[in-house]
Structure formats: C-alpha cells, structure tokens
Amino acid sequence: MIDAKIPSGNLADKWSNYKDSSKLINPANRKKLDIIVVGTGLAGSSCAATLAEQGYNVKSFCFQDSARRAHSVAAQGGVNAAKNYKNDGDSVYRMFYDTIKGGDFRSREANVYRLAECSLALIDQAVAQGVPFAREYGGYLNNRSFGGVQVSRTFYARGQTGQQLMIGAYQALMRQVSAGKVKTYTRHEMLDLVLVEGKARGIIARNLETGAIERHAAHAVVLATGGYGKVYYLSTLAMGCNSSAIWRAHKKGAFMSGVSWIQFHPTCLPQIGETQSKLTLMSESLRNDGRIWVPKKAGDDRVPNDIPEEERDYYLERRYPTFGNLSPRDISSRAAKERIDAGCGVGPMKNAVCLDFSKAIKEQGRDKIEEKYGNLFRMYDKINGVDAYKEPMLISPAAHFTMGGLWVNYDLMTTIPGLFALGEANFSDHGANRLGANSLLQSCVDGYFIAPYTIPNYLSGELKTEKITTEHVAFAIAENNVRAELNQFLNRKGHLSADYFHKTLGKLLYDKCGLSRTKESLEAAIIEIKALKKSFDTDLNITGDEQINAELEKAGRVSDFLELGELMCHDALQRDESCGAHFREEYQTSDGEAVRNDQDFCFVSAWEWKGKGTAPELHKEPLVFETVQLTVRSYK
C-alpha cells in the first residue's frame, strides 16, 4: 500500500489547506537552491519559469533545438476551465465530476478537484501573458464544447491552442533566462537520473550536438517529459517524443502507474502506407459540427459521396443518442474500431470512418464552417490532396495520450524523494481516460500552480543539505553506465535499423495491447516483445559517430520503449476489468459496453522495477471516493 499523502478536510478545502500549511523558504535561501527541470513543454516551461520567478536557480533541459518546440504545440482544440462564462451551469464541482466520470472513476478525487479549481487561474494567467484566446464581438472570452461534457467550458485559440499556450510559457521561460534565473540546455537528452542517499540529486545528460556526456546536480529534479504514446510508433505524437527520462527514473526506483491506459484519439488521419511515420491529429472540435458515419453494408466499395443517406450508419448517434458525436474519446474510438473490424471501414485500407460536414455546411453555410475550422480543412487538403468541404474527411483512431506515467503523490512527487513528475509524464488526474481539452489544462496547472507550491515544500527540508556537486561517486557510476550503453549501441553492427524495431513493436502493441486487449493477446505480446528485445540486442545496426546522430538517439529510446511495452502488457493483463481506455474484451456487456470491476480494481496500480528479466512488482494505492458515487459510466 502506498500513500498519496492527500491532505485532510473537505474535498473543496484540501488544496487550500495544503497551501496554508505547506512550508515556505525565505527569498534569501531560495537563491541557494538548484532545481533541474527536464522537458520544456507546457508543464516544464511553466514550472521552470515560475520557480525562477520565485528565486530558485533553474536548469532547463530539452532535446529539441529550442524550448518552444515541445509537443504541447500540437494540441489543437482547447483548454478547459470552469469559468462558467456561458452561464450554462458549469462549476468547479461539475468540472471535477465530469473529469472523474470521464476517467471512469480511476483517478483521485483530491487531485481532480484541484485540477478543476486551478483551471480558473490558468485562464487568467494565460490571458495576462498575451495568449490570444478567441473572443466574442463584445470583447469577452468565448467558449466551445468538447467531447464528454454538456457545458461549454473550452477556451481556444483557433486550432492552435496548444501552440499559443506554449508560446506564453516559452516566453515566460525566456524572460527568466534573460533575468539570469534559468539556464537552458537545448539539444540535450537526459539519459539517467542520479540518486544520492536515496534522493534525486541530478541527471546525466547527453549534449546531442557534441556528444558530450554531462553531469548536472541539483536539490530536486522535475521530469516534465510528456507521454509515451510514441511507443506505438504510429501515433499523433512528435517523432522525438519518448519515454526515456521517465523510464530511466523508473529503473532507478520511481513507480509507474496506469501504464497501459493509453488514449486513442478518434479523429486522426488513417494510415495509408507502410512508410508512414505519423498519424496526424485533426482536432476533436471537428466533432461539434461533423457527423461520423460508415456504410451500413460491410465491404461497401462506393466512394462516400455515392452512398445515399439511408445506407449510412451514424453509429455514434445511434448508440449514444445523448452525447452522439460528442461522446468521449475512448467510447468514440472503440465504436469506430468496432465498425472497422466489422468490415464497414472506408478508404483504401478500409481502416477509416467518415467525418461528414455536409449537414453543417447546409445549415450554417460554408463561411461559418471555414471560420471555425478553416485551418483544419487546409491541413487535410495539404496532407491528402482532398477538399473536405466537398467530400467527408476520412478519420481513424490513433494512439494519442498516455494517462499512465510515473506514479506521483498529491505533491506530484514520485516514489523517489526529490523527483517530481509533471504533466503527461505523471499518471495523476485523468484516470483511465482523459477528457478533451484537459491535457493542456493539467500540464499548465501542474507547472504554474501546483509544483511551485509542492517543490518548495520539499526543498524546505533540504536547506541544510550541502551544495550538491557532481563529484559524488553516484554521478561517476551513472555516467559510466550511460557511456557503456552508448558505446554498446555504437558497436552494434547487425542488419536492422532502430526504426525497424520501433515499427515492429508498435504494430505488435496496436494489435495486442491497443484499443482492446485480451488475456491471450497480452500474454502473447509479452513473449513477442521479449523475443524482439533479444533481436534488438544483437541485430540492431547503428551507423555514424558519437556526435549528432539520430540513430544513436533512437537506439536508446527504442530500447526503453521495448521494456516499457512489456510493462504495458503486464499492467493490462493484471487489470481484469474494462475501464476507460483499457478495454478487455472479456469484460463487456452484450452490447459492447465496458464492464468495470470496482470490487477488485478500484485502485491505482503502481509498478516497481525489479531488474532486467525479472517480473515487475505491483503495489496498490486504493482509490477512496468520499464525495462521488461510483456509477456505470453511460453516455447513452
């Protein structure tokens, strides 16, 4: 049993209570404390900037060439906040409830409530930074609705909300760089975490330009390195997204949770060929006006526009009349897979469904649709060479967001003291399924409003610690291990590329630990991954030198993905229920809805690394619901 250290008091008062009683550090002492923040996405940038504003010395790392490029930029749709500007009955509590329910009751009440509570301040903060959220003609902020909820609480900046929030956080970070409080290390990849006497005290990073292996020490380490959906190779993620930072922390003792809870986004572009590297996301906001359908008849070869209205199956509207096309992502994706598997898929590989705007264009006019989604239609045209004003978009579910990640307590601290995990890198707030527009929210809230309270609370106990230096033997050992591994990769002269292993692993996971899983598929996957790993150890071919070398970077990442993939399967196998994104075919109703098992699985699984070749050990954090009633999650 592990303790999440949730503060006492009423649900609504917990965060206030925490803040009132957390320990403070006086400004003169803050200058003496160093903090490493790995990752410069929304969580990393906002956390680094805010800590620097408070007076701490921050070192910020990212593998990209600039802090501005982290994959937060790709979030399109928006960010939720319970401002209730639309006067449609929203409140902090309702947002909390929607999120808990959306997560299929597999997240902590206290964390989720705090998320909803802090959402208010986030919008204020972003606007103050100059984020150009959409506004009504009167000059006040506008909202739209998103999947899984019945109020309009999503703030947005056209189809680039993530990019705009990211620019705000990046600029805040750059401001602190110019103030001398943050030092940025771009083109640097964290390759190991360094523990001194059981506490996180630094990292080993590789300079991706020169190849230098560097030691960096600090009083606390923050990982804000995003999700690992790229484990599937084909995903909505950026090519560089990886699990290495969190995985290496995991191997140093940090537990991983909800590892197999990976959201498949329902509105992505389908795969059309073997050399494809990416499944581009089309904002979920499209579902506000687009209707999703497939032909009623399996194997219908007509082009979508030739299929008459009465032969179309608007399966979301049919199955979920209340939420219809705005059903949550896990439900929509699974419904799409169900139809595709039934042979009703469209497109050249029969792996897609139609997202149709003809009704919306007829009702609202093309101009209105263009104003709302113009950039998305342009993007669709750019990638496919198809005009979606004239024919339906073809979309398909794709691996997108990892609800799982490093286990953290209420302080966002992992099981390693002094190691914090923020944003998508942690598991905390979304349970088994994330609601649309909650991802930007969580990463920002973690970085701007939570970690800047909880990290000082931890650091207050570190004031007496002597200045951490990189001379400590723990750094030397970690550095040697990193060097040894890199040399091993460079000397592997097999005949297969890192991408080959990545793609093979991805396909395997898509089939056996993807949108749906079974006991058999997972057991088979574990064996196959083990075999693949073995082949990776001998057949990998890495060319180039130790300086800039994309293949060397990939080798480390794929090596970690292989181990992570195995843990995903263990995690999915252990959970004998269906919840949120985790759909075990054995546990479903006769009409295909997920069957949750609150009796036996109302807990967070936290996995401990037990060494190579040894099965991971499961720890449980029971989920205690004091406020909400666990119900069957229905969107019918």
Place this chain on the structure above:
Amino acid sequence: MKQTTLTYKLVMAATGLFLCFFLVIHLLGNLQLLLPASEAREQFNWYSHLLSGNILINIISYVLYLSLIGHAIYALIITNKNAAASGQKYVYDKRSEVSSWNSRNMGILGTIILIFLVIHFKDYWYVYKFGYLPLDAKGNKDLYAIVNQSFQQGWYIIIYELSFIALGFHLLHGFFSASRTLGLYHPKYSKWVRVFGWMYSLAITLGFMLIPIYIYFNLNAL
C-alpha cells in the same frame, strides 16, 4: 546613438522620399522644355536662373546633395552588411521565384542611376555652375541651348531612356518600401500607398522619358 538595421533603413527611406519629392519638382521644371520653342528657351532659362539664385533653393539643393550622397553611401553599407549576414551561398538558389526582380536588385538599379547622375551633373550642373554659357535675350544663361544640343545625339538619348527605366523600377519598389520602413502598417492605407506608388513611378518615369524623345523629334522635324 548606435545605428541599427532599422535606423539605417530610416535614413534610406527619408533620403529616398526626399529624392522622390525632388523628382516631382525637377520634372515639373523640365516640362517647360515641352513648350513651343520660342517660349521654351526664355521660360526654361529663367527658371534655371531662379533655381540658382535663391537662398532657399540653395539650402534645399544642399539637402539634395546630402540626400544623394547619404542614400548611396548607406546603400553601400547596408549591402555590405547584408552580404555578411547571408553567410555561405546556396548552391542551388531559386529564391527569386517568390519576390519581384526589382525589389531584389535595388542596388544594381541604384548604381545605374548613380552612373547616370555623374553624366547628368557633368553635362548640365557643372557646365551651368562653372562652365561658360551664352546668354539668352533676357540675359539668363542659355541652358536651353545646351539641352537641345545634347538631345540631338541618339546615343545620348538611349543612355537617358535606359536610366529612366532603371529609375522607374527603383521608384516602384523604393517608394512603397520607404512607406513600410517609415511604419505604415494599416492594410487599407498600405494598399493605397502601393497604388499611389505605382502611379507616381509611372508618371515620373514616363514624364522624364518623354522629354528627350520630344526634343529629339521636335528638333529633327524642324
């Protein structure tokens, strides 16, 4: 204060626009050459005399010289800096596909104009100021005669016409570019200025081009 890329360009814009203004005055003056021959001589010579004698005009002419020199020197400095900023050249370069030819070649156009100005100054300005000129009936220096003389030579006209074409392209980009450098950013007015710039460049260029041809054919017709 230290000069920046923007202040350099401000000097280019300010001097350039002053030269644009001067061109209007210059063209208006020269249009007197189109008057019937009898009137043209006295009118043009009187005007030339007026320009050389007036203190205000003298001051303006010094501003003009400064503008010319400043415009040229700054252009040289900017060109050098730009070359340094560009670093290594592209092996295969098709960047020209996305911008107009004249906007990329203001330096070449400017050099043509500069060479022209040397000739132009030598033949008229220098002769008028320091050379010997006969007087006309009113006792003014007879610049008109010199002008008529020079424009009887075909090659001289060709130099002039080619230079005016270069000037036209230079103005076409220069006028609007100056407005941008001075900070015009409103979409509507930017468009208007662009249209005005076109009309201005066309008027100035055609105006100047007309005069030598008119004189040439007018004289040869006599």
Place this chain on the structure above:
Amino acid sequence: MKLYLKVWRQEDREAKGDLVSYEVDGISEHMSFLEMLDLLNERLIGKGERVIEFDHDCREGICGACGMMINGRAHGPLTGTTTCQLHMRSFKDGETVYIEPFRAAAFPVLRDLKIDRSAFDHIIQSGGYISASTGQAPESNSIPIAHEVTEAAFDAAACIGCGACVATCKNSSAALFTSAKISHLVLLPQGKLESADRVINMVAQMDAEGFGHCSNTEACEVECPQQISVLHIGRMNYEYSKALVFRK
C-alpha cells in the same frame, strides 16, 4: 517514382560541406518529403553509412523544427507549407532535387541539414514577452479585447519560429520573425506597457545576432508556413520610430 537527390552533407560547424548525390526509387506520392528522407536513411543504414541528419519533430507543421531548402526554395516548391507537410506528389518522377540547409550567418550549420537557430531564442529573450509572473494575473474577462484585435494578435502570434523567413531572404533578415512577436504583443492591452523598451531591445538583439536588413522584398511572407503578414514589419518600424522619439 524515382528521384535524384543532391543533399548537403557537412560533418560539423567548422567542416566544409558538399552536395552528395543519391538515387532513391520506390517513392510513393503519398509520402511526405521527410518520409522520403527516412526511406533514404533506412537504405543508408543498410549500407553502413551515416544517415542524413535533419531536424524534424511533430511532422504536422506546427513545431517549426523542420526546414530545408528544397530545389532552392525554403520548405520546397509550395508556398505556406512546412517541409514535413510537403508531399511527394509535388515532385515529378525522375526529377533532380537539391536539398540544402537553411543558410544565414546567424544560423550556422551543425551537421548536414541541421542548423543552430538559437539566435531566435535570444531575440525572444531580449524582450519578446509580457512580464506577467505567475500569480499576478487579474480576472481574464476584466480586460475586454475586441474580437478583431485578438484575431490580429493571433495572426502575428501564429509564427512557429522555423526560420524560413530568414532562409528565403536575400539579406538573411529576421524582420518578419521579430516583427511578428512585437506586433503580437503590442496589439494586446497587456503587452502595450512594455512596447517601447521591447522594440528597441529586440531590434538591437536581432542586429547583434547578425541578421541583415529588411529590403521589403516580401519573399518571407510567401514562404512563411503560417503566412505571417509583412505588414507586421511595417508595424515594427512604426513602433521603433515611435520609441526613438518618445522613449524616456
């Protein structure tokens, strides 16, 4: 289809680079340009050669990491498109394609097609932000901002920092990048307060990084994947002159 590539290969910052020829067949028109390079790299690995290094990340046109000169044009033959969103249907079978890094003195080549664009970060550091620390923000609806003002600010803020504007500029000027940020922030009431210092400092930094002068050829707007308007450059000039006159 089959292409004849001429790719810039350069070992490191100091090394002298050169174009190297490659023949790539089996290209599908649905591939993105970067996937075509992936394919080539996969084959280079098979031959035990060092892969062609290039920056890329999101592959959906928003992160700004990718960028190369393709047949002498920034991000290739299409306008308003990042390299990752360029697809092979824009090329003809048997075509020769030149691939070079974005070039500017301020963007040194690191290896092959990878360049160092940290100069852009330095420009932002010099003032491309609103000084609003976490916790200082007032209620977001307390400052109404007209719809068209927000939209205009968004247009400027859409810059992804890819550097195509610099690469395509005959003077390697960063005027579009810098002005877009100045325009974004000065349009908003929150950003107006610091506008004079911001424009002076950012322009000074832009110069210090070694970027050239803006000649208003407007090539940058054409190649910009976000089609940022050159009118922002006008706005920067306006703000700059205003600051020169009124700044205390």
